Amino acid sequence: MDRQGNKYTFLYASVMVIVVATILAFVAEALGPIQKQNEEEAKMIDILKSVSIESTTANVADKYEEYIGDKSYIVNYEGDRQDASPQAAFNVDLSKEVRKPLPERQYPVYECHLDNGEVKYILPVRGKGLWGPIWGYIALNQDKQTIFGATFDHKGETPGLGAEIANDAFQQQFKGKSIFDDEELVSVQVVKGGAPDDAPHSVDAISGGTITSQGLETMLMNYFNGYEAFLKK
Amino acid sequence: MSSEKEPLFSSKNLKLITTPLGAQNPITVQVLGICSALAVTAKLEPSIVMSLSVVFVLVFSNLIISLLRNTIPSRIRIIVQLTVVASLVILVDQILKAFAYEVSKQLSVFVGLIITNCIIMGRLEAFALGNKPWPAVLDGIGNSAGYGLILIIVGFVRELFGTGNLTFPGFGEVQIVPDIMYEWGYVNNGLMILPPMALITVGIIIWVQRSKNKDLVDVS
Numbered sequence: 001m002d003r004q005g006n007k008y009t010f011l012y013a014s015v016m017v018i019v020v021a022t023i024l025a026f027v028a029e030a031l032g033p034i035q036k037q038n039e040e041e042a043k044m045i046d047i048l049k050s051v052s053i054e055s056t057t058a059n060v061a062d063k064y065e066e067y068i069g070d071k072s073y074i075v076n077y078e079g080d081r082q083d084a085s086p087q088a089a090f091n092v093d094l095s096k097e098v099r100k101p102l103p104e105r106q107y108p109v110y111e112c113h114l115d116n117g118e119v120k121y122i123l124p125v126r127g128k129g130l131w132g133p134i135w136g137y138i139a140l141n142q143d144k145q146t147i148f149g150a151t152f153d154h155k156g157e158t159p160g161l162g163a164e165i166a167n168d169a170f171q172q173q174f175k176g177k178s179i180f181d182d183e184e185l186v187s188v189q190v191v192k193g194g195a196p197d198d199a200p201h202s203v204d205a206i207s208g209g210t211i212t213s214q215g216l217e218t219m220l221m222n223y224f225n226g227y228e229a230f231l232k233k
Numbered sequence: 234m235s236s237e238k239e240p241l242f243s244s245k246n247l248k249l250i251t252t253p254l255g256a257q258n259p260i261t262v263q264v265l266g267i268c269s270a271l272a273v274t275a276k277l278e279p280s281i282v283m284s285l286s287v288v289f290v291l292v293f294s295n296l297i298i299s300l301l302r303n304t305i306p307s308r309i310r311i312i313v314q315l316t317v318v319a320s321l322v323i324l325v326d327q328i329l330k331a332f333a334y335e336v337s338k339q340l341s342v343f344v345g346l347i348i349t350n351c352i353i354m355g356r357l358e359a360f361a362l363g364n365k366p367w368p369a370v371l372d373g374i375g376n377s378a379g380y381g382l383i384l385i386i387v388g389f390v391r392e393l394f395g396t397g398n399l400t401f402p403g404f405g406e407v408q409i410v411p412d413i414m415y416e417w418g419y420v421n422n423g424l425m426i427l428p429p430m431a432l433i434t435v436g437i438i439i440w441v442q443r444s445k446n447k448d449l450v451d452v453s
Contacts, residue, residue, distance in 0.1 A: 004307065004308070009309055020320045041334075158428075160396070
């Protein structure tokens with residue numbers, strides 16, 4: 001056949017596309033379950049990290065079962081507990097919820113009972129960074145207003161700049177901050193140029209990561225607003 | 234071309250690996266692949282992982298295109314190359330997600346960006362289309378290693394002077410500049426982790442290389 005002719009070109013392109021599509025579909029299908037498990041484990045590790053429980057992929061399932069297990073539920077904007085299984089609460093997909101207006105979202109709460117008997121409320125948050133989504137888990141003390149711990153992660157923020165929100169040094173700052181000033185919700189401000197050490201509602205922003213820092217601040221305000229009714233109960 | 238069988242590592246073949254490391258370096262001499270060299274080099278770890286991913290993609294795309302070189306219709310060759318590269322990149326991404334989830338989270342969008350890496354299309358077009366599979370593989374190793382070498386040097390310099398630490402895959406962050414230096418008044422240069430410094434660092438490497446090897450200097 002003429003290698004430069006139209007017929008050969010079309011045939012070549014079609015065969016190539018079919019072969020490539022088959023290979024990729026097969027790979028995606030075969031690796032899918034492993035990837036899903038990885039994602040779930042990573043989510044559990046993140047949730048537990050917000051209450052300073054370190055875990056690895058090997059033991060995270062057991063630890064999650066021990067500390068949180070079926071003590072997770074979904075609340076609505078009014079702060080009422082919904083009729084949903086713990087599994088459903090774990091599976092709430094924030095990337096979809098975040099597109100809905102605040103009153104229509106589902107708000108999962110992961111209740112964690114620590115070894116010393118204290119109860120922590122872990123709330124997932126999600127928002128926008130500079131290049132893509134950022135998300136995290138905020139653990140609140142029993143008073144539902146002091147932050148016990150926080151962890152953040154991101155899809156593709158700039159390494160060394162915005163990506164620093166995933167670093168311990170940044171996350172540690174959130175410990176002990178209060179999100180209410182008397183009865184008023186103030187969330188946590190991310191302050192450019194540095195927040196004073198004893199500031200009750202603010203932390204240092206990341207130099208060079210202004211847009212990520214602002215996105216993080218908006219994300220927190222947004223989600224605390226959504227949880228406000230639940231937190232005041 | 235002679236019909237005599239050439240030894241696998243003849244001096245001609247070895248040159249395919251060694252020249253891209255120096256006199257034909259894709260970044261410092263051909264000035265290709267600058268975009269990703271700037272984007273991922275704020276830390277050492279993503280630089281290393283990115284280099285390894287590019288090695289994989291370039292070696293295999295060179296090999297596949299070289300095997301197919303006599304069948305590819307020349308009018309759609311760029312599309313064929315792009316399809317091969319894109320499929321390999323998706324494959325790398327999927328495999329990393331399944332078996333090295335942590336690494337895949339760190340690389341995230343940058344894996345996808347390998348598709349647009351000019352070095353890969355450049356080597357396919359300039360070399361793999363006209364050469365046998367084995368030299369094509371060696372050319373792939375050489376060029377991706379030349380790319381990786383610069384990436385790692387830049388990542389090393391930027392992270393060390395920007396944060397005082399170095400991150401290695403599997404080990405995490407290691408503090409290199411001792412605390413006592415900070416007590417004496419040493420300050421990290423925050424500018425180093427901003428993108429412009431990647432360009433300046435690459436510029437300095439180019440300058441050093443050209444002052445050592447006068448052949449590279451453009452006298453026109």
